[in-house]
Amino acid sequence: MDHFEYRNGRLWCEGVPAEDLAARFGTPLYVYSRATLEGHYDRLAAAFADLRPLICYSIKSCSNVHVCRVLVERGAGLDAVSGGEVERARRAGCPMERVVYAGVGKTDAEIEDALCGMGSASLPAHGQAARARLAHATRIGLFNIESEPEFENIARLARERGVRCRGALRINPDVDPKTHAYTSTGRKESKFGVGIARAVRFFERYGRDEWLTLDALHLHIGSPVYETGPYVEAIRKTLGLIDDLAGRGFTVRTLDLGGGFGADYETERSPRAADYAAAIVPLLRERVAGGLSIILEPGRQISANAGVLLTKVLYVKDGGGGKRFIIGDAGMHTLIRPALYGSFHFIWPASPAGGASGGVPARRTGVPDLPGLSPCDVVGPICESADFLAKDRMLPPVSRGDVLAVFAAGAYGMSMASTYNTQPLPAEVMVEGDAARVIRRRQALDELLAPEA
Numbered sequence: 126m127d128h129f130e131y132r133n134g135r136l137w138c139e140g141v142p143a144e145d146l147a148a149r150f151g152t153p154l155y156v157y158s159r160a161t162l163e164g165h166y167d168r169l170a171a172a173f174a175d176l177r178p179l180i181c182y183s184i185k186s187c188s189n190v191h192v193c194r195v196l197v198e199r200g201a202g203l204d205a206v207s208g209g210e211v212e213r214a215r216r217a218g219c220p221m222e223r224v225v226y227a228g229v230g231k232t233d234a235e236i237e238d239a240l241c242g243m244g245s246a247s248l249p250a251h252g253q254a255a256r257a258r259l260a261h262a263t264r265i266g267l268f269n270i271e272s273e274p275e276f277e278n279i280a281r282l283a284r285e286r287g288v289r290c291r292g293a294l295r296i297n298p299d300v301d302p303k304t305h306a307y308t309s310t311g312r313k314e315s316k317f318g319v320g321i322a323r324a325v326r327f328f329e330r331y332g333r334d335e336w337l338t339l340d341a342l343h344l345h346i347g348s349p350v351y352e353t354g355p356y357v358e359a360i361r362k363t364l365g366l367i368d369d370l371a372g373r374g375f376t377v378r379t380l381d382l383g384g385g386f387g388a389d390y391e392t393e394r395s396p397r398a399a400d401y402a403a404a405i406v407p408l409l410r411e412r413v414a415g416g417l418s419i420i421l422e423p424g425r426q427i428s429a430n431a432g433v434l435l436t437k438v439l440y441v442k443d444g445g446g447g448k449r450f451i452i453g454d455a456g457m458h459t460l461i462r463p464a465l466y467g468s469f470h471f472i473w474p475a476s477p478a479g480g481a482s483g484g485v486p487a488r489r490t491g492v493p494d495l496p497g498l499s500p501c502d503v504v505g506p507i508c509e510s511a512d513f514l515a516k517d518r519m520l521p522p523v524s525r526g527d528v529l530a531v532f533a534a535g536a537y538g539m540s541m542a543s544t545y546n547t548q549p550l551p552a553e554v555m556v557e558g559d560a561a562r563v564i565r566r567r568q569a570l571d572e573l574l575a576p577e578a
């Protein structure tokens with residue numbers, strides 16, 4: 126699952142005790158394990174090897190350039206959803222043809238940068254030749270396109286700039302991913318993509334564009350998707366569409382399956398990479414042999430379990446009725462998933478009372494099978510009742526100054542953090558064996574306030 130484990134009653138990240146990291150770098154602190162990132166990527170690559178996919182790690186899940194670089198060095202491409210993320214991909218050293226660019230609201234400046242390279246929007250219009258030369262090296266691999274007006278806009282900009290590019294139409298296969306409503310994206314009422322019938326009309330209208338070659342399909346049904354069935358249903362529908370399009374003279378060369386593979390927020394919560402692959406690979410093996418190329422966009426399955434959030438207990442408050450409030454320095458501003466989606470994160474002291482003789486449950490779960498626990502809300506310093514990391518959670522005794530670890534916080538943790546209540550952003554640290562380095566320094570209050578100076 127990951128390289129965060131208790132040894133003799135202390136939490137270790139690879140070869141470094143979590144408490145040492147908290148003492149050295151302060152809290153709240155995001156800690157990533159390089160070995161975990163690499164292990165998750167490698168397992169996905171091995172599981173799907175028969176399809177020879179381009180695995181485009183979803184930047185949005187954990188955006189730090191150093192995290193992206195670890196994966197790019199492993200052979201990953203990157204899935205970006207904004208001009209900012211395309212720039213992160215560049216800084217991570219990702220060859221631009223390995224970048225896919227999705228998102229329903231791409232601006233003209235973002236599209237130009239993705240077409241022609243960062244800063245190209247400021248080149249004069251007559252600098253077309255220079256732009257086209259630059260584009261060879263800096264153009265992203267695939268625009269994932271969500272609507273007719275977006276297609277027209279990208280095609281227009283490509284024509285005006287004299288730069289050819291490729292597009293995938295995002296389709297909406299109308300399957301239920303059985304996940305939170307906020308992260309269900311493949312149903313027909315979703316703002317993403319177009320339905321299958323509309324996709325046919327889309328190809329008939331735009332499938333022969335000279336500047337924006339439409340020869341790919343993209344889908345992302347939601348996340349996390351804890352069953353393989355919705356993928357199977359979505360892929361079957363999509364293969365039907367590919368055959369229909371072939372009959373009309375349109376060849377789909379690339380199929381981007383999106384992301385959404387689950388992570389172990391609880392021990393063994395999610396299917397493994399191999400389980401997803403066992404359901405998906407047989408559907409696509411022959412198509413790949415026939416020339417179809419496959420893209421995957423996993424985020425959380427790579428990054429979620431690769432990160433923990435360390436928070437220090439500021440106060441323990443008796444809430445009456447036997448409930449305690451554990452008030453820490455991390456809250457909804459540091460990790461918004463519990464407040465936004467009601468998400469579960471396993472939380473446990475980095476050095477629980479009981480030390481080497483026990484005090485650590487065998488499984489990460491909301492109801493640990495240990496004596497001496499009592500119900501707690503783990504909350505932050507933010508002035509909102511939604512500011513919690515866990516509610517009614519059975520936890521052992523903790524005291525002011527203790528460090529708590531919030532597990533599986535690598536995905537949609539730091540990348541969704543905010544400065545609400547004028548709280549500076551936390552630091553991020555990468556652990557590699559028994560070494561740890563800062564990969565994003567803690568935001569200083571002066572930096573936070575600088576734009577208002």
Ligand SMILES: Cc1ncc(COP(=O)(O)O)c(C=O)c1O
Binds near residue numbers: 204424
């Ligand atoms: C288009 C697309 N691809 C990939 C992902 C990554 O999802 P996950 O991190 O669950 O794998 C998302 C997440 O929202 C997405 O919208």
